[in-house]
Amino acid sequence: MAVSEHAASPAGRSRYAVRNPYSVLPNWLYPAFVVIALGLFGLFAIWVVFFQNRGDFYPYVSPFYSPLITVGPIPPGVWVAWAPLAFRLTCYYYRKAYFRSFFWHPRSCAVDEPKRRYRGETVFPWVLNNFHRFAFYATVVQVGFLWFDAVIAFDFHGRFGVGLGSVILLVNVLLLSGYTFGCHAFRHLAGGGLDCFSCSTAARARFQLWKGVSVLNIRHDRWAWASLFSVAAADIYIRLLLHGFLVDPRWIS
Numbered sequence: 001m002a003v004s005e006h007a008a009s010p011a012g013r014s015r016y017a018v019r020n021p022y023s024v025l026p027n028w029l030y031p032a033f034v035v036i037a038l039g040l041f042g043l044f045a046i047w048v049v050f051f052q053n054r055g056d057f058y059p060y061v062s063p064f065y066s067p068l069i070t071v072g073p074i075p076p077g078v079w080v081a082w083a084p085l086a087f088r089l090t091c092y093y094y095r096k097a098y099f100r101s102f103f104w105h106p107r108s109c110a111v112d113e114p115k116r117r118y119r120g121e122t123v124f125p126w127v128l129n130n131f132h133r134f135a136f137y138a139t140v141v142q143v144g145f146l147w148f149d150a151v152i153a154f155d156f157h158g159r160f161g162v163g164l165g166s167v168i169l170l171v172n173v174l175l176l177s178g179y180t181f182g183c184h185a186f187r188h189l190a191g192g193g194l195d196c197f198s199c200s201t202a203a204r205a206r207f208q209l210w211k212g213v214s215v216l217n218i219r220h221d222r223w224a225w226a227s228l229f230s231v232a233a234a235d236i237y238i239r240l241l242l243h244g245f246l247v248d249p250r251w252i253s
């Protein structure tokens, strides 16, 4: 996100003022949004994963609990949440967002930052960001389970039905798929390392896949936020059903 800044120029600031689509916004708005939204989501996720034992309400399963694994007293979310957590923490977009917003490192492009020795992602803990591709593999498996959950959310004791929860879980997995399969690492897996896109059937197939991933990738930040909110919304909805605060409106054939 660009902020309202002026190009450095010996000829003076106003003459070379840079206008951009975001220039009418105060420059604290984006970092404040990131800090508040990620901070609240982080606290909510900790509460759900470590301090809750239920996240299912037939036939719905919270995305924090899928696949549902119950072993001893360990909360089910613990077995699952590490994969999407690692995926988002190491995501190229989120890295930009939290480096800029939490650490001002830097706050924006071409903006000065507190003087610190910059070592990129070569030292702990930031070096772990280089494992993003492996987090992608784990998350693809989890998205597969979420698609299964979305399908069975339309199955009410063997009869087809549609509940508000079915729709929420379906929208959630669509948004998560848009986010996951627009991943920069997946885009490289699809089309990277090739010298020629048309020299073989496999290369042509990879080119088509790369083009598809690129469509999602171009709005990766929007998919990231939309899917973050949908995960929280799906879990909150199921939790409200679980505790009797809501009744799921549904139609069953």
Ligand code: FES
Binding pocket: 087, 090, 091, 092, 093, 094, 132, 136, 179, 180, 182, 183, 184, 185, 186, 220
């Ligand atoms: S770059 Fe964002 S999920 Fe891979």
